Amino acid sequence: SMTAIKDGEYTATIFKLIKECQYVDAIQILTVQLQKHPKSRAALSLLGYCYYHIQDFSGSAECYEQLTQLHPEVEDYKVYYAQSLYKAGAYPEATKASFALDNTSSHTKMLKLQACIKYCEEDISAAKSLLEQLPQDDPDYIYNMGCLLYQEGKYEEACKKFTSAMQVLGYVPALSYNIALCHYSLKMYPQALKHVEDIKNRGIKEHPELSVGMTSEGVDFHSVGNTLELQQTALIEALNLKAAIEYQLKNVKTAQEALTDMPPRSEQELDAVTLHNQALLNMDSKPSEGFEKLAFLLQQPSFPPVTFANLLLLYCKYEYFDLAADVLAENAHLTYKFLTPYIYEFLDALLMSQTTPEEAFRKLDDMCGKLTEQLRKLAKLVQTQTRDEEAQKKAVQEYNQMLEKYIVVLMAQAKIYWNRENYQMVEKIFQKSLEVWCEDDTLRLNLAHVLFMQNKYKKAISFYEPIVTKHYDKILNVSAVVLANLCVSHIMTSNNAQAEELMKKIEKEEEQISNDDPNKKVFHHCIVNLVIGTLYCAKGNYEFGISRVIKSLEPYNNKLGTDTWFYAKRCFLSLLENMAKHMVVPVDSVIKECIQFLEQCEVYGKTVPALIEHPLEESRIHIGKNTVAYEARKLLSLIYEVTCWKE
Amino acid sequence: KYEPLQLMKRHIEAPLPRLQLAVSPPTLRDLPPPVLEHFDLNEAFFSVRDDFAQLTSKYIYDD
Secondary structure (H helix, E strand, O other), X not given: OOOOOOOOOHHHHHHHHHHOOOHHHXXXXXXXXXXXXXXXXXXXXXXXXXXXXXXXXXXXXXXXXXXXXXXXXXXXXXXXXXXXXXXXXXXXXXXXXXXXXXXXXXXXXXXXXXXXXXXXXXXXXXXXXXXXXXXXXXXXHHHHHHHHHHHOOOHHXXXXXXXXXXXXXXXXXXXXXHHHHHHXXXXXXXHHHHHHHHHHHHHHHHOXXXXXXXXXXXXXXXXOOOOHHHHHHOHHXXXXXXXXXXXXXXXXXXXXXXXXXXXXXXXXXOOHXXXXXXXXXXXXXXXXXXXHHHHHHHHXXXXXXXXXXXXXXXXXXXXXXXXXXXXXXXXXXXXXXXXXXXXHHHHHHHHHOOOOHHHHHHHHHHHHHHHHHHHHHHHHHHHHOOOXXXXXXXXXXXXXXXXXXXXXXXXXHHHHHHHOOOHHHHHHHHHHXXXXXXXXXXXXXXXXXXXXXXXXXXXXXXXXXXXXXXXXXXXXXXXHHHHHHHHHHHHHOOOHHHHHHHHHHHHHHHHHHHHHOOOOOOOHHHHHHHHHHHHHHHOOOHHHHHHHHHHHOOOHHHHOOHHHHHXXXXXXXXXXXXXXXXXXXXXXXXXXXXXXXXXXXXXXOOOOOOOOOOOOOOOOOOOOOXXXXXXXXXXXXXXXXXXXXXX | OXXXXXXXXXXXXXXXXXXXXXXXXXXXXXXXXXXXXXXXXXXXXXOHHHHHHXXXXXXXXXX
């Protein structure tokens, strides 16, 4: 084993391990030696060094504490002791230890360390007054002042400080990261990304052992651990920032890649920022894990400030309103610190809409009023600042963000009436807003839906059609629901030719896609057909409707999915209901067709879930019951029962 | 819940406020990490039992 070292080989072995950054192996040998020689300065000093490098700061603090007692004459040990305590997050102990540095040789170090501690304790003014005692030409002074300015929200000034610190200190990855962060906070994304790419490229070139980007390329790597070397590359911070920028720009896939590009670490080794971002970016594929991680983070003494709002909003997205209300009530002390007034008011109203919708509607109306006023001001700003291109660009950006906030509130308001199926009122709310904010796609889309629900097909077409026309070259980018509703609207207004033309266009594009990539699943054509089939069933023409439904799902191995099964089964249930009431009596050939189809669903639907379960559901549906095969079998038995069919 | 066959899922696009990814705040510059001290570990970790062995062998050969 590694611990069996022959006498005379210790020096060579251990310094070689340290040189190759094999700190864990070195620690193993040194620990054994420390047991044999409990006061060995060499063992303690090297152990302290190794612990520090794997960022086990309580380990290094212990070593340096002993060294300060055994060798009080060595000033450095006192520095390392206080510094290790600080890095371990033991701020009161670190402050106490820092007083031992109050002498001429270490005074500057003491000031710097105490400033760091105050900064981490969020006592920015104390940190500032400590830093102001430093010599003004100390590069750390400029660097640290930049951090303080950033904390005060003065991003432009902070950026200048970091840039001039870089001129003195040369390239420091952490400084490059800080500059990127300032650009990010100023919403100057291209500039921020440029610095991020710098950090990444240097990391790849100078530290090939950190395997940057290898996981994204599908290579499985062992953890590189949280070493000081990794920290000094600023790779983790930079790649998290890249993810945040891409997420802002709605490039979710690129954001996910930024996370997998990181040097590999095991889950227990992840820092809070990375853990949080992993949870958020994988919410669609792994929602229950995501909720678990976010709730875990909220229990930690320090967590990324955005965690609180994100967890609450996600609970609402998945309609766990009770959980959201509980978390909000249990953490009232976090509300003021971590929620913007906008988010707080919105969440408050949204949760209230579950119990007292009238009151919620009134609150949302207040919010809409305030936001409308701000929107008008911004619109004016956009119009007046036509000379300064940069300023106008910024005003447009702010206007769009405000509009997004407004739409969120408006839709929550509309949803209160939508849930009560009061579509007239919903239409009224949308119409009124559309007069002012006619450019917004979400607004136009929802107005189209609400017109459709009221059978106002002609008007619905006038809102659906521009959306489809806008994406005519890539029609599959339009959601299947929109395409289906447009087709139905055409049919209902006796424009079958136009519906057919649209269907052909969809079919053609799908063929193109499956030629390019035979494994890619596309459901648009199928869903549009299912909806049209549903239309005929709803009108009582089951023979035509049902066979269209059945046809649309061919070939079953490709088209049978959770969504498509949802549309299909509703038609069968409706048919069965009307057969049971003797409203319709389909000819034998149709029944036969149905039976054959459902038998195929039993074969191909064994692994297709019948519905997507909510991620936090306590009582899971039996795994065998949540399949298309199971539900198809049930429908089959109902058909046999209703028709008294004999094979 | 029972309802007659409808054309679409009762569907409204009600977006929520945008979620935000976390970023690390800037941190003050750390003091330089501990310096690697050099020691003669062969001497420092010399084991006592080996010491005896060496002594005895010394006597044996000196005799």
